[in-house]
Amino acid sequence: MKTVPHITDAEWEVMKVLWNESPRTANEVIDAMQERTEWKPKTIRTLLNRLAQKQAISFTQENRVYAYFPLVSEGECVKSETQSFLKRIYGGAFKPMLVNFLKEEQLSEEDIKELREMLDGKNK
Amino acid sequence: MKTVPHITDAEWEVMKVLWNESPRTANEVIDAMQERTEWKPKTIRTLLNRLAQKQAISFTQENRVYAYFPLVSEGECVKSETQSFLKRIYGGAFKPMLVNFLKEEQLSEEDIKELREMLDGKNK
DNA sequence: CAACTTGTATTACAGTTGTAATCCAAGCGA
DNA sequence: TCGCTTGGATTACAACTGTAATACAAGTTG
Structure with a gap:
């Protein structure tokens, strides 16, 4: 890669x-x-x-x-920066971060609904 | 704060x-x-x-x-670092990042189930 | 052709960070 | 009491960052 x-x-x-x-x-x-x-x-x-x-x-x-x-795409860079961020702060694990975020951040009804739909999508 | x-x-x-x-x-x-x-x-x-x-x-x-x-708690620091990260990479918005993450990252059935439950909790 | 303008290349300079080494003071063993 | 050991304080030093200024070269204008 x-x-x-x-x-x-x-x-x-x-x-x-x-x-x-x-x-x-x-x-x-x-x-x-x-x-x-x-x-x-x-x-x-x-x-x-x-x-x-x-x-x-x-x-x-x-x-x-x-x-x-x-020469590099935004997606590549975002991914790469996110990975080092994750590594530094959460020891590289993605889920703990999500959990923390969901706990800490303000999300509207709308947001939550949308996220839930995305999860459904993932669930194939 | x-x-x-x-x-x-x-x-x-x-x-x-x-x-x-x-x-x-x-x-x-x-x-x-x-x-x-x-x-x-x-x-x-x-x-x-x-x-x-x-x-x-x-x-x-x-x-x-x-x-x-x-003198500072891990939670405070994580929150603060996360905020500057978000600001830099995603212009401060939380949801776009989540969306991106959900698209990019590998999550197990288990993870997804757990996240969905968290969202349900949020939804009060 | 000489001077001015404009875009690029080079240089600047302090603060932060990673990564230590050296210096110094106080207690401990001979 | 004198040097050795050990822990802390001070100093080092290059690379990276933020933030520009200065120097230079090629058109453009008078």
Whole structure:
């Protein structure tokens, strides 16, 4: 199974933008980011560079402009991050976490109904 | 609500030991850790110091020996870490994560039954 | 052609983390 | 009393992160 590079908090925000739509030029990414964060353009370029270095994204060059696109899917990354989270906090076991979540979190009637249906689906 | 300090991966392992039983002297912690990791005693002492500095743990002094104990509960920390994880990966929403998990993870018949019962409980 | 603009590449710099090693003080054995 | 042992305090140091600023190169404009 392919291992995805570790993506930091700040980088993750950039990835979200690219997962949302790609390819995008650096400036397009910067514009999109500035709707959600206060980061300076230079900062975002740094993050793009780092992501490219660790091969989470790549780019094509059109004249003097780069257009970036992800090399790893959101699903892969979510799964990988979730796994390390699980490992750290719950020793890797999924169910204890779920149990804890269900106990702690607020869920509406709607949510519960929906989840129950998903469980039914799983139950084949 | 009390805010818990951020506990790093390595520190988390030490906290587990103390949550498991406390107070414990540095040496007791070190012994317990060496059953699960390869870390040198000095490393573990560093972690104990850092945890004490950030007030995740404290200690009492008996002669020249410190006995450490947690200042924050495992539940608090789990909750806090889970929240930042959720925020980072799923934008803070709990349900999308659950949905994703249920789709991705392997659950036994048993697990599913148990979860369904929990949901029934919630449903009051 | 010279200066300005614009996009990229390089460099910066402090705080955090992992992973220890060295220094120091107090009790203990010779 | 003097060095050895043991536990704690201080220091180390590189990689990773957040957050940029500065330098450079190629078009664009006057």
